Amino acid sequence: MRMVCHREGLLSACQLASVAVAYVQFALEQPALFRIMFGEPCDRDNEERVAATVAVSLYLHEIVARCFPQSDPEALAPAIWALVHGLAFLYLDGKLDAATPAALVDRVTASIHSLLGL
Numbered sequence: 001m002r003m004v005c006h007r008e009g010l011l012s013a014c015q016l017a018s019v020a021v022a023y024v025q026f027a028l029e030q031p032a033l034f035r036i037m038f039g040e041p042c043d044r045d046n047e048e049r050v051a052a053t054v055a056v057s058l059y060l061h062e063i064v065a066r067c068f069p070q071s072d073p074e075a076l077a078p079a080i081w082a083l084v085h086g087l088a089f090l091y092l093d094g095k096l097d098a099a100t101p102a103a104l105v106d107r108v109t110a111s112i113h114s115l116l117g118l
Contacts, residue, residue, distance in 0.1 A: 012067030013116050017109040019063060020084040024108050027088035028098055034088065056081075068116075083115055084108070
């Protein structure tokens with residue numbers, strides 16, 4: 001299922017899906033690092049971990065605000081992150097088939113489009 005990204009709004013969704021695909025691919029390429037990054041709660045006394053969490057959150061909020069100016073980034077950004085993060089762990093845990101890169105791209109893209117109602 002290949003998504004054609006040329007309608008207004010759909011282009012933005014495809015850009016967002018590209019970031020989501022990169023997130024999942026990173027998890028699969030660096031599984032130990034990914035699990036370490038998210039395996040423990042953010043230590044509020046560790047300035048680097050707090051800064052990293054804030055940076056990821058702001059990055060996603062900025063993408064959502066830019067791509068979907070009519071949306072509520074405070075509501076949509078965490079929903080997107082939760083979806084993509086969950087997909088990453090489903091792939092890592094062997095619940096989803098990552099045998100081909102194209103299948104992964106298609107599934108993650110379709111999931112983003114579905115969440116956005118496209």
